[in-house]
Amino acid sequence: MAPSVTLAMNTKALELKAKGVDVFAFGVGEPDFEPPAHVLDAAKRAIDAGCSKYTAVTGIPALKEAICDFTEKSRGWRPTPQNVCVSVGAKHTLFNLALALYEPGDEVIIPKPYWVSYPEQVRLAGATPVLVDTREDQGWKLPPESLKRALTPRTKAIVLCSPSNPTGAAYTEEETKALLDVVRSHDCWLIVDEIYAELVYDGFRFASAAKLAPDLRDRLIVVDGVSKTFAMTGWRIGWALAPAPLIKALDVIQGQSTTNPTAVAQHAAIAALRGSMDDFARIRTMFQKRRDAMVAGLSSVPGIKCRKPEGAFYAFADCRGLLGLDWNGKPLATDEDIAYWLLEKAHVAAVPGGGFGAPGYVRFSYAASEERIAAGIAAIRRAVEASQPAGRQAVAPA
């Protein structure tokens, strides 16, 4: 298995920070603010109420009800508590799904660029990820014909992520329907990762595959969680919405590994899901402004091009124009070089695209204030403007 590049970059950035360097943290995939106060209060109350024991493996009934209500309110369809398995974050949910569903010989279709953990989890289960190209000039979206071509009798599942990490691309209702039509023609699972569903901008309407295709719900799995929407990455609560027999399999796997997600965190998640979403319009507007600042800023740097994404909080920039710049006597040869060079020269932490299956690209998280984004962009511009192509001597000013 490949180690997570995101975490490797983060370690390097932390080392610099420990030396007193002011690092622009555009590498991490988490909001830069605290969860709502009512969430923290609910956790404190849960501690005082003695919430210290094991719970049901797949989550307490009150949380499952809250998840069903939230899904109905936000996605327009209603699962039942028998369709819910709560795990230790959505990453854990996906991991359990890989163990439950895949075996050697199985193929799992994953559009590229992909979130780093998808193919690794498939490999861990002994199955084969089938990575299908998407194009930036087609919005990084999987064309239905490409999906059709990738399907084989061995295809066990298709994994879609909308809005996507790392590209921020989100499928419209029409695009989702076209993919669902292809799925209808083939007997396999469809896993839809909706962890960024609330984070869409410019009035984009999130399209829920489960709402659009009730006929596919017996082989459709939704992955979701509180990490991104409610700034609760550290609380580790995610879930699968799936047919009841699959939930039973997840229950067995989780019961032999982690047992329940943390009891107190489950109560915090109930408060998050049941709380008012009034403040969310403000958060969405804030992220939209940050996106605009990051995308415009990156695009203004010579050698960098950046598409405006529909959602999530990542700008996925084409940095191939920086390749060949001098880096301590050698040319920048890969996106990994570019990311380490940015960290060294501009003190900007970002994640190289190779780990997401997109060499030459770099992912910049805009979960940072507009001031930090502006200052980070200015640092990148200074670093680029001070650089020469490798092999060319800098000319001293006259």
Ligand SMILES: Cc1ncc(COP(=O)(O)O)c(C=O)c1O
């Ligand atoms: C696309 C995607 N899915 C799932 C996750 C996992 O989220 P968590 O395990 O924090 O719930 C992440 C986190 O970065 C993500 O980007």
